Every structure is written in structure tokens, then in C-alpha cells.
Amino acid sequence: MRSRSLTLTACLLAGASLACADDEPAAAADTADVPEGRLVYGQYMATVGDCVACHTRPDGEPFEGGLPIETPFGTLYTPNITPSKGYGIGSFSDEDFLHALQDGIAPSGLPYYPALPYPSYTKVKDDDLLAIKDYLMSLEPSDYQPPETDLRWPFSVRDLMFGWQELYLDRGRFEPDPTRSDEWNRGAYLVEGLGHCGSCHTPRNLAGATEPSKAMTGAIVDGWYAPNLTSDLDEGIGRWSVDELATFLRTGLAKPDAEAAGNADPSDAPTTAALGPMAEVVHDSLSKLALSDLRAIAVYLKDLPPREAPSHEAKVPEVLSEQDYVQGRELYVKNCSACHQDHGQGLQPYFPALRGNPVVNAEEPNDVLKTLLLGAPTDPTEAFSPHVVMPSFGSVLTDEQIATVASYIRANWGNDAPPVTADAVKALRE
Ligand code: HEC
Ligand code: HEC
Ligand code: HEC
Structure with missing residues (x-):
């Protein structure tokens, strides 16, 4: 299968890839619909949220944590979220779990750092998150203990994050827009919520918060550029069709210019391939989703009003050279x-x-x-x-x-x- 080898090549290109190497290669979605049954549904929603990408270190078991995440404030290590009582989240109540993912607050009452994408997960329905929890609780517990998180002072003071949350966290569930189709609303729910696409595709300020006024206009992640996903014709995905987008999300491959250029033979058109962090997103998450959900995501993205990335030219004050x-x-x-x-x-x-x-x-x-x-x-x-x-x-x-x-x-x-x-x-x- 072509998509398979490409995704793997892309994984290799990505260097420090997470689950790419020896894991089962991405099986392209052949389900048309979202599965039913509590645990299968929970597993599916965990896949949409791509929990495994962050909560698995290279060579570690899924969900046992320990992946280093570099932030401007120092290195964070992801926690073990297997059902282990001593090392994982085995003693989290349903309320603890919701409070962590929707509010960014730990059972101890202290805030989490926003490297856990709770600014997106806050949009997710209680029942979807609890299905994820039930799925996680059905896994084998692991007693692996991730390294201590090591942030630069003053960001090692967790209390500071209360101030951060007050300034930048907009808590609350997703509200469907009744003037839009069910498909559009499903796409919006997935993109803005569990899919946390904006956590890479939206620029951040120096405090590490995504900037709502620049939503989805493109940003740098780990040295990669996550492009503009609004329908801007030059910078964004304005020239892609819904089908091309859905195909890219499922396989990591697309020929977005074929149609616009009126190419009779699409094999002449340049191919876009998912690279770096996006290759991981496709491999771990999007390639496993139902076609109906990928289409919904594409329909929603195609409808984002075109917006160019703002110019970052700052003005030099007159008194300074x-x-x-x-x-x-x-x-x-x-x-x-x-x-x-x-x-x-x-x-x-x-x-x-x-x-x-x-x-x-x-x-x-x-x-x-x-x-x-x-x-x-x-x-x-x-x-x-x-x-x-x-x-x-x-x-x-x-x-x-x-x-x-x-x-x-x-x-x-x-x-x-x-x-x-x-x-x-x-x-x-x-
Ligand atoms: C982009 C990386 C990332 C993704 C994706 C992610 N997490 Fe996390 N998660 C983190 C980090 C980092 C922390 C620790 C934050 C801290 O120490 O303040 C964390 C903490 C947690 C905690 C608290 C654990 C504890 O012991 O206090 C839970 C529960 C959790 N995540 C569940 C999930 C679930 C469920 C998903 C998928 C829906 C998920 N995470 C996706 C990075 C991520
Ligand atoms: C670790 C956090 C921290 C860093 C880093 C820091 N500051 Fe401050 N700064 C503070 C705090 C806290 C105060 C208030 C101190 C007080 O209680 O009077 C302050 C006060 C000030 C004040 C006085 C403001 C006033 O209203 O009295 C100036 C000027 C200032 N900082 C400039 C800077 C500059 C320039 C830098 C970088 C070279 C810097 N600070 C780095 C935390 C910091
Ligand atoms: C971990 C960071 C990350 C996350 C999360 C992420 N992306 Fe990406 N995305 C990237 C990067 C980096 C690229 C650029 C590399 C490439 O072209 O594959 C990219 C590229 C893309 C492209 C190709 C755009 C173009 O013009 O070539 C699309 C479409 C896309 N992402 C959609 C999504 C959607 C939809 C989501 C959420 C479900 C998402 N991304 C989540 C990092 C991310």
C-alpha cells in the first residue's frame, strides 16, 4: 500500500519519531462510521485525541509516559496514564479526570502546564472523555515512573499557571452552531476539541498561549512549519478540495494542485506529503479515523474564512538605532x-x-x-x-x-x- 510506505518514510525523516518505527504501520481507515460499544468507542476517541503520541516515550509501552517535551520554560516529561495506582492514573475518579482535561487542574488542586492541550480538550463533552477514561482503565497497568519535570524558575512554580489560566484559558464545552450542517459541526467539534489541531497550527505568544485572533494561520512546531489551514488561496488550503483534504488526512498524501491546475493527468501534479509532526498525527491518529469524520474535518477546515498570517514586523522606535x-x-x-x-x-x-x-x-x-x-x-x-x-x-x-x-x-x-x-x-x- 502506497500510503503506508510513505508514512513510514515520513516517520524516518522525522527523526525522533514516536510510534513510527516498529509499531503496526498505519492502516488506512476502512470504517465508514464511528464505532459503537463503550470501550471501542473510548479507544476511538483516544485516537482522535492522539493521547498515545505524547504519553509514550521512544521504546516505551503505550500510555506509560516519559516523553520529554521541550518548552521555552524547560523540559516536561509526560505522566504515566495507565491504570497503575501508584504510578499511573488508577486512583483518578471520573471528576478528577474531567477536571484535569477540561480545566487543567490536578487532583492535588495544582494547575497543569498547557503542554497538556487542555485549552482544546476543554471543548470535549464529558461523556466522550469518560469513554476515553474507561478505555484507559481497561489497559494493562504499568509501574513505569517518568523522570521528574525540570522547568526553569520561575516556571517551576506551578502556582504561576493559575495566572496563566486566568489570562489565556477559555474553559467551556463546544457549542454547535445550529445554522450549520451536522457534518460541519462534527468537524468543528473534532478540530477544536480532541483533535487539538490549533495547538500546532495556531501561533503562540511568548507565554506559550495560542492566539485566538490568529487561529489556524500557521506556526512553527519543533522547527517544522505547520501551515495556514484557513481557506486563504495562497498561504492556506483554499485550493484543496474537500476530498483532497480528507485523502491527505487519511494517507498523508495529496495532490492539491491537480484540480486547480486543471491537470488531466493527476500524476503530473506535485505531491504533498505529511512530514515531521504531521506524519505522526496522520500515523497515530487521523489514518485510523472513520471516513465520515475525516470528511467532516475537511468540510469544517474548508469553511474557515481565509486569513493571512499576520506580519511580524515590529516597528523600531525612533529613539533607538x-x-x-x-x-x-x-x-x-x-x-x-x-x-x-x-x-x-x-x-x-x-x-x-x-x-x-x-x-x-x-x-x-x-x-x-x-x-x-x-x-x-x-x-x-x-x-x-x-x-x-x-x-x-x-x-x-x-x-x-x-x-x-x-x-x-x-x-x-x-x-x-x-x-x-x-x-x-x-x-x-x-
Ligand atoms: C501534546 C501532548 C499531549 C497530548 C496530545 C495529551 N497529553 Fe496528557 N499530558 C501531557 C502533559 C505534558 C501532561 C503533564 C502536564 C503537567 O505536568 O503539568 C499531561 C497530563 C495528563 C494527565 C494527568 C496525569 C497525572 O498524573 O496528573 C492526564 C489524565 C492526561 N494527560 C490524559 C490525556 C489524555 C486522555 C489524552 C488524549 C485525549 C492526552 N492526555 C493527550 C501531554 C499531552
Ligand atoms: C523571575 C521573574 C522576573 C524576571 C526574569 C525579570 N523581572 Fe523585572 N520584576 C519582577 C518582579 C516580581 C518585579 C516586582 C518586584 C517588586 O516586588 O517590587 C519586577 C520589577 C521590575 C521593574 C520595576 C517595576 C516597578 O514598577 O517598580 C523593572 C523596571 C523590571 N522589573 C524590569 C525587568 C527587566 C528589564 C528584566 C530583564 C532584564 C526583568 N525585569 C526580569 C520579576 C522579574
Ligand atoms: C503536532 C503538531 C500538529 C498537529 C497536532 C496537527 N498538525 Fe497538521 N501539520 C503539522 C506540520 C508540522 C505540518 C507541515 C508538515 C507537512 O506538510 O506535513 C502540518 C501539515 C498539515 C496539512 C497540510 C497543509 C499544507 O498546506 O501542506 C494539513 C491539511 C494539516 N496539517 C491538517 C491538520 C489537522 C486537520 C489537524 C488536527 C486533526 C492537524 N493538522 C494537527 C503539525 C501538526
Whole structure:
């Protein structure tokens, strides 16, 4: 079967592929409909959610966890979700399971990191998730213990994720649109919910949240580009037919230009093949779905209004040279944005906003420079937030670098204060 070998080749190309190598090759879906029967249905929905992709490490048993996931904040290891009581989720109640996947909250009450795609799974019906749970509980328990998750401070502080959830998590089940067909609604439910397509195809901000205003306009994942899936003609899938899309999802292969180009012989047309992470999605998940569901997904995608990826050109403030701007931005992203966020908007209630902040905008830069050199607060009783402090950069950055990053935050996001020189930093150090 052609699709089979291609998917396998694609898996090899992907390098660190998960279940590609020795696993049963993708059997193209020959079921026309979603299966009935509780456990088979649960297994099917787990396949839509592609739980196995993240919850299986290379050479590990399915669902026993331990796959490292790189995030800007450090490395996360996926947990064991087999029914083991000590190592897996054997002691999760139905409520615990729903709370984890729909709200991103663990039985301990602490939040999960959004590497578990609960911003998508929150859309999934209780009964579909509980069918998945029943299926997982029917598996052999594994007592494998994944390595400890190792995130960079302050992201190792799980409490921080409460702030993240408040800002970026939109909890709630999928609401069908009564003006659309059942097929469209089924597609929307699968794409937005269990399929979590947006977790790769939607760009993220520096806090790691997908940006709803740019939904499905394309994003970088593990160095791969997950393309625009709106019906934009140039960047998106506007030129694909529903059938071509469904075929691509099922086999990882398509000739999307054949029809548009009016090619009499489709074998002349260029072929698109699923690569990298998408090859895994096709192999582990989409190739095993019912044709009716793949068509529904294609119908929904084809109907996404065309949207071009927004231009990422940022404006260089007038008071900064291009070079100071680029260096300032680099220093800011590396040292500051994890806390103060990509547009200086801060993260309540933990980190103050730098945008529109009177300390940052003061004519004299002394307070900004002192904060950078010494950290804050100097008086703990006046702390902005009880758990987190501003680290001292005095021994981490040079005078030049401190001046550059201070000038950057003083001139961006509507801030409007004059640049700072390295001499001013040097003077303050003395
Ligand atoms: C994109 C990767 C990814 C996918 C897909 C994924 N998970 Fe996870 N899952 C994670 C990560 C990472 C964590 C741990 C998050 C943390 O430590 O804060 C997690 C945690 C969990 C937990 C909590 C386990 C515990 O011990 O606290 C459950 C339950 C879970 N996932 C079930 C599922 C199910 C069911 C699916 C499929 C519908 C699924 N996951 C799909 C990455 C994923
Ligand atoms: C783990 C990340 C990931 C997830 C999840 C994911 N994709 Fe992709 N997708 C990619 C990447 C990367 C590519 C580009 C590589 C390629 O062309 O195969 C891609 C390519 C595609 C393409 C080809 C587009 C083109 O213009 O060539 C389609 C269609 C597609 N994905 C649909 C989907 C759908 C539908 C879902 C959800 C069911 C989904 N993807 C989920 C990463 C992902
Ligand atoms: C680990 C998180 C963290 C990092 C990283 C961080 N800050 Fe802060 N920053 C804070 C906190 C918390 C405060 C508030 C301290 C307090 O309680 O007064 C703060 C305060 C400030 C203030 C003073 C604002 C005011 O209203 O008093 C400035 C200016 C500032 N930070 C700039 C920066 C710059 C520039 C960087 C990067 C070089 C940076 N910060 C990196 C957490 C951080």
C-alpha cells in the first residue's frame, strides 16, 4: 500500500519519531462510521485525541509516559496514564479526570502546564472523555515512573499557571452552531476539541498561549512549519478540495494542485506529503479515523474564512538605532519576557507591567537601573507579589547590556523615555 510506505518514510525523516518505527504501520481507515460499544468507542476517541503520541516515550509501552517535551520554560516529561495506582492514573475518579482535561487542574488542586492541550480538550463533552477514561482503565497497568519535570524558575512554580489560566484559558464545552450542517459541526467539534489541531497550527505568544485572533494561520512546531489551514488561496488550503483534504488526512498524501491546475493527468501534479509532526498525527491518529469524520474535518477546515498570517514586523522606535533595537529585543526575550511578557504587559498578580509603568518611563533612569542591578524588592514588606521577586542582573549582564535592555523597555509598547548609556549604569554601580 502506497500510503503506508510513505508514512513510514515520513516517520524516518522525522527523526525522533514516536510510534513510527516498529509499531503496526498505519492502516488506512476502512470504517465508514464511528464505532459503537463503550470501550471501542473510548479507544476511538483516544485516537482522535492522539493521547498515545505524547504519553509514550521512544521504546516505551503505550500510555506509560516519559516523553520529554521541550518548552521555552524547560523540559516536561509526560505522566504515566495507565491504570497503575501508584504510578499511573488508577486512583483518578471520573471528576478528577474531567477536571484535569477540561480545566487543567490536578487532583492535588495544582494547575497543569498547557503542554497538556487542555485549552482544546476543554471543548470535549464529558461523556466522550469518560469513554476515553474507561478505555484507559481497561489497559494493562504499568509501574513505569517518568523522570521528574525540570522547568526553569520561575516556571517551576506551578502556582504561576493559575495566572496563566486566568489570562489565556477559555474553559467551556463546544457549542454547535445550529445554522450549520451536522457534518460541519462534527468537524468543528473534532478540530477544536480532541483533535487539538490549533495547538500546532495556531501561533503562540511568548507565554506559550495560542492566539485566538490568529487561529489556524500557521506556526512553527519543533522547527517544522505547520501551515495556514484557513481557506486563504495562497498561504492556506483554499485550493484543496474537500476530498483532497480528507485523502491527505487519511494517507498523508495529496495532490492539491491537480484540480486547480486543471491537470488531466493527476500524476503530473506535485505531491504533498505529511512530514515531521504531521506524519505522526496522520500515523497515530487521523489514518485510523472513520471516513465520515475525516470528511467532516475537511468540510469544517474548508469553511474557515481565509486569513493571512499576520506580519511580524515590529516597528523600531525612533529613539533607538536598528541595532540597539535588535540587541535590546534579544536581551529582553532571553532575560525578561518570561516574567514581564512579550509586550511588557506583565502577568497579574505576579509580575508588574512595564508598559505604561511610571518607574520605567521616569525621565531619570535611576530606579530602572537600580532594579536591574540589585533586583527587587529591597524591602520585602513592599513586595509586588509574595512569592516572586525580580532577580538581580548586576552580575549577569554587562553595563552595556543593562543600558541596552533598559533603553529597549523605555522606548517600546508606547513607553516614551530617553535611552540610557552604559556610563550611567557604570556610575550607579560605583
Ligand atoms: C501534546 C501532548 C499531549 C497530548 C496530545 C495529551 N497529553 Fe496528557 N499530558 C501531557 C502533559 C505534558 C501532561 C503533564 C502536564 C503537567 O505536568 O503539568 C499531561 C497530563 C495528563 C494527565 C494527568 C496525569 C497525572 O498524573 O496528573 C492526564 C489524565 C492526561 N494527560 C490524559 C490525556 C489524555 C486522555 C489524552 C488524549 C485525549 C492526552 N492526555 C493527550 C501531554 C499531552
Ligand atoms: C503536532 C503538531 C500538529 C498537529 C497536532 C496537527 N498538525 Fe497538521 N501539520 C503539522 C506540520 C508540522 C505540518 C507541515 C508538515 C507537512 O506538510 O506535513 C502540518 C501539515 C498539515 C496539512 C497540510 C497543509 C499544507 O498546506 O501542506 C494539513 C491539511 C494539516 N496539517 C491538517 C491538520 C489537522 C486537520 C489537524 C488536527 C486533526 C492537524 N493538522 C494537527 C503539525 C501538526
Ligand atoms: C523571575 C521573574 C522576573 C524576571 C526574569 C525579570 N523581572 Fe523585572 N520584576 C519582577 C518582579 C516580581 C518585579 C516586582 C518586584 C517588586 O516586588 O517590587 C519586577 C520589577 C521590575 C521593574 C520595576 C517595576 C516597578 O514598577 O517598580 C523593572 C523596571 C523590571 N522589573 C524590569 C525587568 C527587566 C528589564 C528584566 C530583564 C532584564 C526583568 N525585569 C526580569 C520579576 C522579574
